[in-house]
Amino acid sequence: MMNSLRNFALSLVGITLVIGLWAMASAFWSADLPSPMKTWEESKLYIMQPLEKRGEMDQGIGLLAAYSLVRVAKGFLLGILFGAPLGLLLGASQLLSKMFDPVIQVLRPISPLAWLPLGLVLFRQSEPAALFTIAICSMWPTVINTMHGVRAIPQDYINVAKVLRLSPWKRFTKVLLPSTLPYMFTGFRLSLGIAWLVIVASEMLTGTPGVGGFLWQEYNSLIYSHILLCILTIGVVGFTLDRMMAFVENKLRTA
């Protein structure tokens, strides 16, 4: 109890220090960087009326974040829909994993900025291109963790499946899947983190409404305080998502 109070106080000190640095930077270094106070003044409307819709891009930060979250959710689901089965296959088959490991290692580090134009070429519309980008960038941790999960199934459980003479389907649902699930979920969590990182890039380039789209538009309209508003929103939302996934992951591990 004392400890968590102390940790909380320490994190407040940290936040205050960073805001202090920010204020100093805007006062003495870059005149274009809005001060914390100015950022708050100009963003107040968006934060206090988070669900207000005034125009295509001119909306409360809550609504913009919601658009982005829906887009991320779609792309993320698409990613794990392909990623999890792929991971299971690669984990179960030495042959397949040897075949595709180099491909995965090469595809994994590619930036969303590189995938998006390809998505636009393939789908000719910004929304599917954005989803494609999110899915293909975020699926790799799910693929790799699921693969490791399958390989890490204890020999005991494999023996149980053998001596009970389980059918392939039962082997999958009663042994393989439950044993792999905690690993898979670690993959899901990392994937979601990446999906959220990718959203800004894909919205910027496609100009769709959302936190990233708004950020880019406000940069073009020279309202720099809103850039900071968007950055902070992205950070807070990303942090919350990660905490939520970590919570579920913990539940699975102890279960």
Place this chain on the structure above:
Amino acid sequence: MAYFKLQGVSKSFGPRSVLDNVNLFLDEGEFVSIVGTSGSGKTTLMKIAAGLTAPDAGGVFLSGMPVTSFPNHAAIVFQNYSLLPWLSAHANVLLAVESAFPAWTKQQQASQASKYLEMVGLGKAAEKRPSQLSGGMRQRVAIARAFAVEPRLILLDEPFGALDALTRLTLQQELVKLCQEQSPRATALMITNSVDEAILLSDRVVALGRGPAARLSAAVPVNLPRPRDPRALLHDEAAVRVRARVTEFLAAAGSKSGEAAAPVSPRSTSVPAEVR
């Protein structure tokens, strides 16, 4: 003709020979124990008997058919329970029942699982996960899972090895009870490190010499009436003789890698006078 046969089984891991020409024939309904010290290749032998590991030479036969994967109408109890931690006790047993009796209705399968859990005294803990059960209770679930499929062959791989002495005694009694309630009696092969446990449960006891290249001793028949009382066995003359013979072999094998022991051969040739 023997019902379950291990014939000329040898196994090496790399240059290290673990089992060397092991022969063991079991008649139908017979309970045979293999007693061995730790590191004598007991586990390897059991894995081969169960069809989980292939021997380098020789083979395992059930009703004359070679065993290459775990046979049908058979069950095994592992030392480390090997329950699936994400399933309740009942679901663990049910999984085995469903697989053994796919033609039964869901209800028949469920009541079969419940029946066997009750037989090992776990009727009330049926919905608990293995992590919520003590070691003894977990092994009870594993035993229920093995017997619930109504096996004709039961393999017991140091089933009580991880339990304290008192729990061990109770579970031995329950195992005896379950074996006797089966009709006709299943054939059972148990691996254990306790000579007394072997004498209590078996019709014949065989000693496995210390590895490398472990061999089996001649079989020692246990011609004691059932039910047997573990305390009375301590002083029973016949039991003392059996214990002495098995212990002697183990000691001899320990000092000089099996050379002092009787040659390896199936029961019928090694101790013909005592064949029942």
